[in-house]
Amino acid sequence: MVVGFLKCGFLRDDLDGxxxxxxxxVRTRRSIRKFKPERIARGIICSLLDLARWSPxxxxxxxxxxxxxxxxxxxxxxxxxxxxVWVSDLVEDGVERNEAERMVKLKNWDRVTSSPVVAxxxxxxxxxxxxxxxxxxxxxxxxxxxxxxxxxxxLLLLAHDHGLGACWICTPLFCQNSVRGVLGxxxxxxxxxxxxxxxxxxxxxxxxxxxxxxxxAFNSWPKKDR
Numbered sequence: 001m002v003v004g005f006l007k008c009g010f011l012r013d014d015l016d017g018x019x020x021x022x023x024x025x026v027r028t029r030r031s032i033r034k035f036k037p038e039r040i041a042r043g044i045i046c047s048l049l050d051l052a053r054w055s056p057x058x059x060x061x062x063x064x065x066x067x068x069x070x071x072x073x074x075x076x077x078x079x080x081x082x083x084x085v086w087v088s089d090l091v092e093d094g095v096e097r098n099e100a101e102r103m104v105k106l107k108n109w110d111r112v113t114s115s116p117v118v119a120x121x122x123x124x125x126x127x128x129x130x131x132x133x134x135x136x137x138x139x140x141x142x143x144x145x146x147x148x149x150x151x152x153x154x155l156l157l158l159a160h161d162h163g164l165g166a167c168w169i170c171t172p173l174f175c176q177n178s179v180r181g182v183l184g185x186x187x188x189x190x191x192x193x194x195x196x197x198x199x200x201x202x203x204x205x206x207x208x209x210x211x212x213x214x215x216x217a218f219n220s221w222p223k224k225d226r
Contacts, residue, residue: 025157025160025161026157028160029156029157029160030160030165030203030204030206031166031167031168031204032165032166032167032198032200032202032204033111033167033196033202034114034165034200034201034202035114035115035116035165035196035197035198035199035200035201036198036199036200036201037114037116038116038198038199039070039116040070040116040117040164040197040198040199042070044162044164045068045070045117045197048155048158048159048162048164049066049068049119049155051154051158052151052154052155052158053151054154055147055150055151055153055154056147056150057144057147057150057151058140058143058144058146058147059129059143061127061128061129061144061147062127062147063123063124063125063127063128063144063147063148064121064122064123064124064147064148064151065121065122065123065124065189066119066120066121066122067119067120067122067183067185068117068118068119068120069117069118069119069120069183070116070117070118072113074182074183075112075113075115075118076113077182078112078118078120078179078182078183079108079109079112079113080109081175081178081179081181081182082108082112082171082172082175082178082179083104083105083108083109084175084178085174085175085178086100086104086108086171086174086175087100087101087104089174090103090104108171111167111169111196112194112196115196115197115198116197116198116199117195117196117197117198118194118195118196118197119155119194119195119196119197120172120179120183120185120191120193120194121148121151121152121155121191121192121193121194121195122148122185122189122190122191122192123144123145123148123189123190123192124188124189124190125141125144125188125189125190126188127144128140128141128144145192148192148193149192152168152192152193152195155195156168156195159197163199164197164198164199164200165197165198165199165200165201165202166195166196166197167195167196168193168194168195169193169194169195169196170192170193170194171194172191172192172193172194173191173192173193176190176191179191
């Protein structure tokens with residue numbers, strides 16, 4: 001159980017002060033990358049993680065597993081090891097090493113180390129249904145990935161509703177072994193995403209959204225787009 005794993009002791013009812021309605025929460029949530037230095041009480045973190053457990057999952061397998069990092073030294077190790085892989089990938093893509101290191105420091109090291117809370121969200125492959133054929137095994141794996149994504153979205157909305165800022169970052173997908181090594185994760189846990197979280201220190205403008213008629217059709221997809 002996540003709460004015991006985090007050693008929270010108990011769950012306080014920290015979310016009684018929620019004031020936004022669901023439509024406001026969805027419309028006003030933003031990806032926040034700059035945070036105030038103040039810490040978030042573990043009781044609040046545990047309450048958010050606990051509520052997010054009610055997210056839907058395929059077969060109700062609930063394959064999400066979380067490692068919450070709020071120790072400065074551990075955040076530094078995590079940023080360093082993930083950054084090594086990213087720098088190597090950028091250099092392989094033709095980026096000069098100095099520029100690659102600058103980019104990684106700005107978009108990885110600083111974001112991880114300056115975030116009060118870093119949550120690594122993993123997929124527990126032990127909960128994925130095992131079929132005899134590769135087609136269905138692949139589909140079951142994808143349903144598990146979708147289930148983890150549902151948990152992530154719920155967590156983001158809950159964080160925003162409680163006045164916290166957060167950002168969903170997919171960097172761990174590119175360096176899963178490095179993340180496992182730093183955090184001591186078993187091989188069955190597959191890092192899928194990183195959520196950085198804290199009290200927001202920026203107010204980003206809303207990004208554009210595609211119109212509904214561009215992304216949705218009823219009963220049959222328009223022939224002009226086939």
